Amino acid sequence: MTLLSRSEVPAAQAQDRAPLQNTDSATAPVSLSQAGLVLRRISHSFSGTPALRDVGFDVGAGQVVALLGPSGCGKSTLLRAIAGLLVPDRGEIFLDGQNLMSIPARKRSIGMVFQNYALFPHLTVAENVAYGLISHRRPRAEVNARVSEMLRLVRLEDYARRLPRELSGGQQQRVAVARALAVSPAALLLDEPFGALDRALRTELQDEFVRMQADVGITTIMVTHDQEEAQTVADTLVVMNAGRVEQVGSPEDIYDRPASLFVNRFMGHANCFSAKVTGAHTAALAAGPTVTSARGFAFRPGSDVILTARPEHVRLVAQNDAGAISAKWVRAAPLAHMLSVDLITPDGTLIKALVNRHDGPRYAPGDAVGILLDTQNLHVFPAASKT
Numbered sequence: 465m466t467l468l469s470r471s472e473v474p475a476a477q478a479q480d481r482a483p484l485q486n487t488d489s490a491t492a493p494v495s496l497s498q499a500g501l502v503l504r505r506i507s508h509s510f511s512g513t514p515a516l517r518d519v520g521f522d523v524g525a526g527q528v529v530a531l532l533g534p535s536g537c538g539k540s541t542l543l544r545a546i547a548g549l550l551v552p553d554r555g556e557i558f559l560d561g562q563n564l565m566s567i568p569a570r571k572r573s574i575g576m577v578f579q580n581y582a583l584f585p586h587l588t589v590a591e592n593v594a595y596g597l598i599s600h601r602r603p604r605a606e607v608n609a610r611v612s613e614m615l616r617l618v619r620l621e622d623y624a625r626r627l628p629r630e631l632s633g634g635q636q637q638r639v640a641v642a643r644a645l646a647v648s649p650a651a652l653l654l655d656e657p658f659g660a661l662d663r664a665l666r667t668e669l670q671d672e673f674v675r676m677q678a679d680v681g682i683t684t685i686m687v688t689h690d691q692e693e694a695q696t697v698a699d700t701l702v703v704m705n706a707g708r709v710e711q712v713g714s715p716e717d718i719y720d721r722p723a724s725l726f727v728n729r730f731m732g733h734a735n736c737f738s739a740k741v742t743g744a745h746t747a748a749l750a751a752g753p754t755v756t757s758a759r760g761f762a763f764r765p766g767s768d769v770i771l772t773a774r775p776e777h778v779r780l781v782a783q784n785d786a787g788a789i790s791a792k793w794v795r796a797a798p799l800a801h802m803l804s805v806d807l808i809t810p811d812g813t814l815i816k817a818l819v820n821r822h823d824g825p826r827y828a829p830g831d832a833v834g835i836l837l838d839t840q841n842l843h844v845f846p847a848a849s850k851t
C-alpha cells in the first residue's frame with residue numbers, strides 16, 4: 465500500500481454528489497468544478513508496447529466504480545497513473561477539479577490498497593494505521609483519535625496492539641484499508657484488494673466494504689476480476705480489454721446490452737454462433753437453421769456475423785422442431801431452481817443452457833435435442849470481432 469498525502473487543495477465537496485457520467489469517448493469536456501475523478505485520453509506504452517490506449521471515464525464524487533478486465537489489460541497501470549506512481553505518456557487526470565498531472569504522488573491525496581496487504585511487518589496495527597498521520601506531523605492526540613476511529617470503522621478495535629503476522633489475511637486487508645483512509649484522502653484506489661482471500665472471506669469483506677463506503681462515501685476505483693464482486697461493490701462498471709475501455713455502464717447495461725463481443729463473453733456466458741445475415745431480421749446459421757431477431761440485425765444482407773445468446777435465452781425442444789439447431793445433451797447440474805445444461809452441436813460447439821429444473825422432458829447424456837434461441841435476446845457482432 466502507498467499512502468499519499470492529503471493535498472493542500474480543498475477537500476472533496478461531499479455534498480456535491482454529481483451523478484456518474486458515462487463518457488462514450490475519452491474526450492468529453494472537463495468542467496473544472498466537477499467533483500470526483502475525471503480521466504481523459506490516458507495512453508501509456510512500456511518499451512513500445514501499449515498498455516493503456518486513450519482510456520477515459522468519470523467517477524462521480526463519492527461513487528464506487530469497479531474496473532474489470534482480463535489479466536494484463538492495463539488495470540494496475542491505470543491505477544498507478546492515477547496515484548502518480550507512473551507518469552503516463554499522454555492524458556489528463558483531474559481530482560475534484562484539480563489537474564493532477566503536475567502534482568507528485570505524495571501530494572495527490574489518494575489512498576491506495578494492493579492485493580498483498582503490504583503492511584509494515586514490524587509495526588503494530590495501530591502504528592500501521594497511524595503511519596501516514598505521523599509522517600504528516602499531526603498532533604499525538606489527533607493521531608490517537610483518528611486511529612481509534614479507523615479501527616472502529618474496519619471493526620478491529622481489539623487488535624490495535626497486534627503485529628500484522630498475528631492477523632488473518634482478511635484482517636490484514638482491513639488494516640490496509642484503515643491505513644489508506646486515515647489521512648482522509650480525496651479518492652481511494654483498490655487493486656484487487658480481496659483477490660488473495662478465499663471465497664467466503666471475500667464475500668464478507670465485500671459486504672464490509674459496502675457498509676464502510678456508506679459511512680465514508682469516498683470516491684473509489686476498485687479493480688477486480690470477479691464480476692460478482694464488481695456488482696456487489698459498484699453501481700458502475702468499467703470493462704477494459706487490451707489497454708482500452710470497452711464499455712462503461714451499470715451491471716444491467718453491461719449484461720443486457722454488451723457493447724462488444726468481448727464484453728458479452730467476459731461478463732457472463734455467451735453462446736456464439738457464426739451466421740450470415742439474410743434479411744433485416746433473419747440470419748442463416750453456419751450450423752443450418754435460420755434464426756430471427758426481433759430487434760433486427762443492423763448488418764447488410766450477406767454480412768458475416770457472430771450471434772450470441774445467453775444460456776437463459778436458449779430453449780430446449782424436440783430435435784425435429786422447426787428451426788431447431790441439432791445438439792446432443794452432454795451433462796446437467798442443478799443451480800438453485802434452474803438446471804445448467806451443457807450441449808454439443810454436430811460441429812463440436814459447446815452450448816450452455818439454463819432451463820427450469822422441473823420443466824420439460826428428462827434427458828440422458830447422448831440424447832438428441834433441439835435448441836431454439838430467444839428471438840428477443842440475441843446479440844449480433846461483426847464476424848471479425850476480437851474476443
Ligand SMILES: Nc1ncnc2c1ncn2[C@@H]1O[C@H](COP(=O)(O)OP(=O)(O)O)[C@@H](O)[C@H]1O
Binds near residue numbers: 510542
Ligand atoms: N513496469 C512495467 N514494465 C513493463 N511492462 C509492464 C510494466 N507494468 C505493466 N506492464 C505490462 O503492461 C500491461 C498491463 O499490465 P497491468 O496494468 O499490470 O495489467 P492488469 O493489472 O490489468 O493485469 C501488461 O502487458 C504488462 O506486462
Ligand SMILES: [Mg+2]
Binds near residue numbers: 539540541655
Ligand atoms: Mg493488476
